[in-house]
Amino acid sequence: MSDKEKMKNEKKPLNRQNSSWYNMSFLDYGEKDSSISVEDLLYDIFKHNDADHLVVGDFLSALWSTGLRNTDPRLSELMQNLQKIQQDLGRDGPGNLENLKLNRDQFKASINENIVLVSRAFRRQFVIPEFEEFTDKIEKFYYTCKEIDTGKVAAYIPQLERMSPNYWGVSLCTIDGQRFSIGDVKIPFTIQSCSKPLTYAIALNELGSEVVHRYVGQEPSGRMFNELILDHNKRPHNPLVNAGALLTSSFMLTLIRREMALSDKFEFVKSFLKRMSGGEFVGFNNAVFLSERENADRNYALAFYMRENKCFPEKINLRECLDFYFQCCSMEVDCESMSVIAATLANGGICPTTGDQVLKPDSVRDVLSLMHSCGMYDYSGQFAFTVGLPAKSGVCGGLLVVIPNVLGIALWSPPLDQSGNSVRGIEFCKELVSMFNFHRYDNLKHAVNKQDPRRHKYETKGLNIVSLLFSAAAGDVTAMRRYKLSGVDMTQSDYDNRTALHLAAAEGHVDCVDFLLKYCGVPPNPVDRWGQTPKDEALRFNHSAVAELIQSYMDKKPIAEEPVEDPKAKSKDQGSIGSIF
Structure with missing residues (x-):
């Protein structure tokens, strides 16, 4: 059961103020007496009745309701301090952290190392201040889309065809590290074409835009993603079609970290994704990789056609390039880890949960620009018109959506429409922008009136x-x-x-x-x-x-x-x- 569900099921008030931490003006309280520290203020809010202690469960439940999680790396010291106090109490102590009772000094010592983040959470200074209200609406969208039973699971790869059409997961992560997940969010799936903007981002980060776009264009192709076609300069139209993705894969073998062995280069890309996900799950599915390679006639044809037109850098090994491309498509994530990857893109290349500057801001800008115009196969133009957000889909049923400077969303549902996009994922995005002003042009002067979850x-x-x-x-x-x-x-x-x-x-x-x-x-x-x-x-x-x-x-x-x-x-x-x- 999630932290959010536990809070919903718990009917008792959080403390003697009956959730007054939510309704009070946290800043005003602090301004009344500048001598009161934030730690003391929090203790006074959550302490149990007139007793000289607080129950940790009350404090943590309120903290998790702001969108933070107990697994957040930024709160590791807090959780370790609480666990240490629990251990020090020995057998006579409480059985779990929720029942742990702390006096003022113990509480202040526990949160001292993470007080800045905790203070921001309770001051409602995160990008989505009313996080529970926002996620209640996300939950409604989820169940609305769950009823959809159209679309077909991708069948050209046996491993993908075996996926249940009933799988449906939604995860989001804001640029402040607020998290919410619902559905089948812990089941691994291969990222397939969702890898394309990520390998493109790595190429931009390592080589720069000028070098990358010497070989690949920036325009929507207007054709099928795997069609045997190049632009008027005899280059792939963009990095998000198969031809362009093959080319960015070749950069990893010929231009980036040339001294590395082939195995190390794959590990280099995987570790990049791992950093973008804040250290969360990123794996590899060898069965899917082998199946991809066995059913790759069109990609082989594309590679030879591109080599004929001298698209690749010099000294490219075509077989190694294709294998590397298939390996990147066969990396595994789940909704939770992919939502952090999307949030890293939304946050200008900085992972929200670790603060790690994984990508340069300029690289992220270029990636999001092409995701906006080319990320949804043949549906890209229509998606840009109706949803207006950078996104990338894959035949696995995954959909990576970025709301710049706000949050990243990972959607996964295997049934696909005729364009190869997740049916439920597309409908979820439409529901999202119908209620919230997330469309790229909803903030024009005379835009229609929608809700802005960024405002208190x-x-x-x-x-x-x-x-x-x-x-x-x-x-x-x-x-x-x-x-x-x-x-x-x-x-x-x-x-x-x-x-x-x-x-x-x-x-x-x-x-x-x-x-x-x-x-x-x-x-x-x-x-x-x-x-x-x-x-x-x-x-x-x-x-x-x-x-x-x-x-x-x-x-x-x-x-x-x-x-x-x-x-x-x-x-x-x-x-x-x-x-x-």
């Missing part, structure tokens, strides 16, 4: 209300127009239930009142905590024109005088968007 829900709502009410009180119609375009709820109220219409009416801003009633459709008679309506406010401050305007909307009939025209509404066509905004 309380902060976002609070700032929206304050800004909206301030603009209404100031009579700033231009600002209110921006809020309306951005999808802000114009009926929001403050803690006294006073709305933007209340404040605009009290200040006598006829144009603001007209905009809110006519173009935003807000209710004309909301009541604040004192029972006052916007009309009451207008009459109270002798704004008769405003009161008459509000009354006309309450009566649902026009008043004698024309309402004040929105100064920005220049269009004569009152039904057009331009006339409203």
